[in-house]
Amino acid sequence: MESTSKPDGPDGSILELPVTAPREIRKSTKLADVCYDIRGPVLKEAQRLEEEGHKILKLNIGNPAPFGFEAPEEILVDVIRNLPTAQGYCDSKGLYPARKAVMQYCQELQIPDVEIDDIYIGNGV
Amino acid sequence: MVNPNNPTGAVYSRDLLMGIVELARSHDLVVFADEIYDKILYDDARHVPMGSLADDILICTLNGLSKAYRVAGFRTGWLVISGAKHRARDYVEGLDILSSMRLCANVPSQHAVQTALGGYQSIQEFIVPGGRLYEQRNLAWSMLNDIDGISCVKPKGALYLFPKLDPGRYRISDDQRFAFDLLQQEKILVVQGTGFNWPRPDHFRIVFLPREEDLRFAMDRLERFLHTYRQ
Structure with missing residues (x-):
């Protein structure tokens, strides 16, 4: 078998493709106006300093766990107990008991006329 | 409307929130209420849920387990549609399409929601x-x-x-x-x-x-x- 790196043209001649540098892969222009400085250049510098071995005191995001605010144990137990049966996808709007709990919370808050179908569970803030 | 507010820590009065409702009413706007800090209140502050203030405008309330329940990494939150739902059928259809396209939210941590919202609220001890x-x-x-x-x-x-x-x-x-x-x-x-x-x-x-x-x-x-x- 004869091997060739260049494709044959329709008349059997060898096509010469223009030689260009590989294309740079760029982010979507839709991201141009996205303002998310919490994860911006200052954070990048913080990560660089940490890699150099500096200890940075992070007063930048509301992430309770690293500061010793741990979840109530009861919550962890519920997740652990249900883990074996939580392997598949669920209803796209969320598990029924979770949505029911949110619905009851809305009743407590006196938000009128909230039904199960008015509630969408998502991946959090 | 982020109430309690991030970054200022303000908790808005019923009067101020009613003003926002009136604004939404007169300009035919949808109100998005981010109430993720609704249980983290100090002194004599009281949180008034936006959704409780009107049933004739569309209100989308957002909340979750990240702050009051300290499981930010579990990634579990929710959106509640209330008020003028009858005028939002097409919008709700869009939400249904989007939620179906992403199949579902993380499942294991959804089992935490019922326990979190019901019964003893441990956040009280901290505030x-x-x-x-x-x-x-x-x-x-x-x-x-x-x-x-x-x-x-x-x-x-x-x-x-x-x-x-x-x-x-x-x-x-x-x-x-x-x-x-x-x-x-x-x-x-x-x-x-x-x-x-x-x-x-x-x-x-x-x-x-x-x-x-x-x-x-x-x-x-x-x-x-x-x-x-x-x-």
């Missing part, structure tokens, strides 16, 4: 006198106000302080540069006010989650830094 959040807020707020050229409103809710840097004194024209310089010199990471669409370069946000000794250390370093810092 009363003697509780960590309450005491840390007080300490950080008073130490900030003790620094010359800084003024800060005492937060009534949430986890943040939003101090103002006296523009006459510090002449900060680029607040991202300020955050960058503070990081390099003192190894303290904050977020500049313009990161929250604040129009002038004279505010920054800090969280008061660290323990008191760490907050004290941070405030001392900030004071040292500001003593000589000018732009």
Whole structure:
């Protein structure tokens, strides 16, 4: 078998493709106006300093766990107990008991006329 | 509407919220209410849920387990549609399409929702006198106000302080540069006010989650830094 790196043209001649540098892969222009400085250049510098071995005191995001605010144990137990049966996808709007709990919370808050179908569970803030 | 507010810690009065409702009513707007800090309140602050104030405008309320239940990494939150749902059938159809396209949210952590919302609310222990959040807020707020050229409103809710840097004194024209310089010199990471669409370069946000000794250390370093810092 004869091997060739260049494709044959329709008349059997060898096509010469223009030689260009590989294309740079760029982010979507839709991201141009996205303002998310919490994860911006200052954070990048913080990560660089940490890699150099500096200890940075992070007063930048509301992430309770690293500061010793741990979840109530009861919550962890519920997740652990249900883990074996939580392997598949669920209803796209969320598990029924979770949505029911949110619905009851809305009743407590006196938000009128909230039904199960008015509630969408998502991946959090 | 972020209430309790991030980054200022404001908790809005019923009157103010009714004003927003009236605005939405007269301009035919949808209200998005981010109420993730609704249980993190100090002193005598009371949270009024936006959804409880009107049934004739569309209100989308957002909440979740990240803050009051301290499981930010579980990634579990929710959206509630209330009010003028009859005028939002097409919008709701769009939400249904989008939620189907992403199949579903993380399933294991959804099992935490029922337990979290019902029964004993452990966040209470943190927000009363003697509780960590309450005491840390007080300490950080008073130490900030003790620094010359800084003024800060005492937060009534949430986890943040939003101090103002006296523009006459510090002449900060680029607040991202300020955050960058503070990081390099003192190894303290904050977020500049313009990161929250604040129009002038004279505010920054800090969280008061660290323990008191760490907050004290941070405030001392900030004071040292500001003593000589000018732009």
